[in-house]
Amino acid sequence: MxxxxxxxxxxxxxxxxxxxxxxxxxxxxAARMNAHKDITSRSTGFAEARR
Incomplete structure (x- = not known):
């Protein structure tokens, strides 16, 4: 930073x-941690949507 x-x-x-x-x-x-959580949840959601 x-x-x-x-x-x-x-x-x-x-x-x-x-x-x-x-x-x-x-x-x-805190913003960096929230961004990481958003990315992780989006990638998980995408994987589940493909099934």
């Missing part, structure tokens, strides 16, 4: 995390 924060122009990861949480309502880590 440090490189992403730097590329987006933030002075620190903490500054990026605070802004992310304020704008999205959850921390970057």
């Amino acid at each position: 440090g490189e992403l924060a730097y590329r987006l122009g933030y002075q620190s990861e903490a500054a990026f995390s605070r802004t992310f949480k304020r704008m999205k309502g959850s921390s970057p880590g």
Whole structure:
């Protein structure tokens, strides 16, 4: 996440995390975990739909 924060122009990861949480309502880590859960559930759903 440090490189992403730097590329987006933030002075620190903490500054990026605070802004992310304020704008999205959850921390970057929580958003990443939720995205992973969404991907996992979609792939499982697709496999079941093919049967």
